[in-house]
Amino acid sequence: MSDANPGFIRRTWRWFWTPTGAISLGALLVSGFVAGVVFWGGFNWALEMTNKEEFCISCHEMQDNAFAEYQGSVHQNNSSGVRATCPDCHVPKDWGPKIIRKIKATKELYGHFITKSIWTREKFEDLRIDLAANEWRRMKSTNSQECRNCHNFEYMDFTAQENRAADNHQVALDEGKTCIDCHQGIAHELPEGWQDRYEQVVQEMAAAGELTLPDGRQVADAKGEIEGFLTSGN
């Protein structure tokens, strides 16, 4: 019966897979190629469009809270004239992690249009510690990948750093710490109880075995040794 009088879906399916009678193979290949360029280009174009600061602050939640707080922070206003905008810190550069982050970000559309979970300043403040914890968790799990696009222990000249910074960066290297372990709240305000919450996040991750950095990685045990060598004159 279905063969004698097929439904719409079945007919379409058959039509789609029947060899074409009127169009040459060349025309099919060329049009397929052009369509591929248009769709792939369009996909990447759309991906880039959603990876701009203007896009991020096109919603009032980001414009009034995250973006407003970022004004005047060192990543927005500094002597070097280099600026890290929203996606530089919040969207991974690598394609795979980037797509995963983009898919996860669709939840933000749901939050904006349906639940309006951070619609007002008060709602944003109430949720801030959870939002911050999400970012801390992401940073910690990827060894602060977005920071590393510009900042690398390997590229740092400790002798050119402020004493306190150089000492603590050496400690961080010795103990296998990552940027976010100390540099929380550098672009946005910290909520009440942030320090306890951060420790909680790290403990949860350690318990779940998600910490990729080995504990107590001894990269340069030699801090004291080197200092001793440089000052002893032997």
Place this chain on the structure above:
Amino acid sequence: MRKHFLISAIVVPTLLASAVWAQNASVQSLRGAAVDEHIAVEDVFHQDKDRFTRNYRQQPPLIPHSIDQYQIDLKANRCLSCHDWTQAGERNAPTLSMTHYQDREGNQLDVVAGTRWFCNQCHVPQADAPALVENTFEASN
């Protein structure tokens, strides 16, 4: 041909003479020391690492580092992330004076007293800079 001979006659002795003179002059290496001599690396001073001496006995200690963009407000206090007694050991930072854990009734607290929350009300970063306004202040030490 004669011209060439003349130039050679002037240049060659000049070169020879200067080579001999260079041999005689004491060779000064750019390193500033003999090759087998150890040169200790000089300390790099980007800021005064050590605290300035107090100018009078009750002066709140000065801060020997930059505190640019440190959040000190109702919600968070960045200073305490190193200087609170719970963190100071791990971060190798001086602990707050124990007077700062005492409220105005004299009760001992485990967290910093509300009256002491705003660090930079009393403590300021130190700088070896000329006075902003002309004044007659004299240190009592």
